[in-house]
Amino acid sequence: MARTAGRPTRSKAEIQEFRSKIGKHALEIYRLEGFGAVSMRRLAKEVGCAPMTIYAHFEGKTDILRFLWADVLGDMSNDIEKKLKSVVGARERLRAAAQTFVDYWIDHPDHFRLVFMSNNVTRADVSTFIMDEDTLAHFLMFSGLIQQVLPDELENKVRTDTLISGMIGIALCTNTIPDYPWADGTSMTEQLLSSIIA
Amino acid sequence: MARTAGRPTRSKAEIQEFRSKIGKHALEIYRLEGFGAVSMRRLAKEVGCAPMTIYAHFEGKTDILRFLWADVLGDMSNDIEKKLKSVVGARERLRAAAQTFVDYWIDHPDHFRLVFMSNNVTRADVSTFIMDEDTLAHFLMFSGLIQQVLPDELENKVRTDTLISGMIGIALCTNTIPDYPWADGTSMTEQLLSSIIA
DNA sequence: TTAATATTTGGCACGCGTTCTATATTATTA
DNA sequence: TAATAATATAGAACGCGTGCCAAATATTAA
Incomplete structure (x- = not known):
């Protein structure tokens, strides 16, 4: 003590x-000028402090990106909730949520x-993503x-996780490997769902 | 003509x-010192030319990474082929291939x-991945x-693409979102497969 | 050889993430 | 007020990807 x-x-x-405060400014820059404009130097200038000061409060740039992730995930979550308002029936609601997600x-x-591919090349061992409670909620919605x-199903966890990672995989492939003629997202999501609610 | x-x-x-030649050196550096060591300046020094010369032959760094991708994909493909040698039965072979892949x-x-997350932050519109014939073959194996x-199934394309992107999704999530307690890869792959060979 | 063209080179520049060091500022206790 | 500890700052540095440009070099046809 003493x-x-x-x-x-x-x-x-x-x-x-x-x-x-840093997060707020990062979001502002991101929304106005895109991800490329969010830099440590720029952020420091914007918030009115020295670049080094930021490093006293954040581990690095990745640590700041969490604020942007939360924003994007919230945006996506809104899309799903909006969609679900007009959908009834458990099966159809799951279907609609999955399709909207993808x-x-x-x-x-x-x-x-931004969310799934912010790679920190320097340290491959340190993970990119940090799950907070809000983020978690967006994923657990599918569990519900x-x-x-x-x-009555016991293996809901495996089902949920497979669905989520599968959907993210569909998005990843469609986004990053356009040279391969992927089946359309809707069909693949439907196919994926058939394994979950078989 | 004239x-x-x-x-x-x-x-x-x-x-x-x-x-x-550039690709060969890139591979060498990569294998010896990891991805972080592969830089344009370093590559130029290694191969004995000016950094700018490389830009005369490659669009940019991403263009060089294709050589590393091919290497990694070949390595993975070997794993699967080795595994398949001791597995009989169509269902079991598909299962084994999928599990080995994941x-x-x-x-x-x-x-x-390296393969799925080399993001070129500067140009979000330009895709990361470039499919050549060899790469394609590694993916089409699953179709077979x-x-x-x-x-007799007609929708084999949707099934194949869903399986591939789903598997990649499982790997992506497990790799980049370790804070979330994902079900283990084997279970998720099994669950995913259940939609494909239902 | 000379003229023409392609390629390579070196140098400079920008902004980036990040680390280091030395110095200044601030808020507290003695 | 003075000593002390935490914090903030400026500035330089490293290597990065990447552009621009003028000069040098290589290879060809005339």
Whole structure:
């Protein structure tokens, strides 16, 4: 305990505040000028601090991207919720959600790249994605929808995870390997669904 | 026709030779020191030419990565072929191939990143992947395996593409979103397969 | 040989992520 | 107020991908 002299450590609140300020500006730049414009130097200039200060609050650029991910995932989630408002029936709701999910990423390749392909080449061992509670909720929604279709099924986790990763895979392939004549996203999603709600 | 004076354009063979020389060195650096070590400047030094000369033969770095992709895909393909030697029965062969495919990418995260996540941030519109015939063959192998299981099925293309993109999706998620407790790759692959050979 | 053309080269430049170092500023306790 | 510890800052540096440009070099037809 016994505090010695000197400036005290930043409080949690202060750290949080600074981080979200950076995040806010990152989002602003991203929305206005795209991902390419979001740079550490630019961000520092925008927020009015030295570039080095940012590194005192963030591990690196990847750490900042989380704010953009949250934004994009929220956007996608909105699409699905909007769609689901007019859809009834457990099977149809799952179907609609899955199709909207896949459509979103195919219609927004830049968003897909931002969320799923921000590679930190320098350290391959460190993972790109950090799941927070909000992000998690967007994925677990599918678990609920599947539960509606198959209430008694025990392996809902495997089903949910397979569906999610499968959908992301469809989006990935369509986005990054256009030279291969993929079947259209709708058909593939339908095929994928048939394994989940067989 | 009527050739005027002056140095003639590089022949196709010369271009090809230089390109493969660069590719060879890129592979060497990659295998010895990893992807991070493969840079344009380094490559030029290694091959003994000016950095700009490379740009006369390649569109950019992404254009060079194709050589690394081919290498990795060949490696993966070997794994599958080796595995298939001891497996009989159409269903089991498809199953084994799929599992080996997924396992490969999960066991080699760096290779996965190299092949499926080399993002060119600058131009989001330009695709990452370029399919050549060899690459194509690695993917179409699954089409053949599925045909063995379901000879009369018309929608083999949708089935093949869904399987491939689904498997890649499983690998992507496992590799890049480790904070989420994904079901294990084997289970998800099995679940995915159930839609293909239902 | 000379003239013409293709290619290669070196050098400079920009902005990038990131790290390092030294210095300044700030907020606290003694 | 003075000492102290945390933080912020400026500035340089490294290597990166990538463009631009003028000069050098290579290879051909006349």
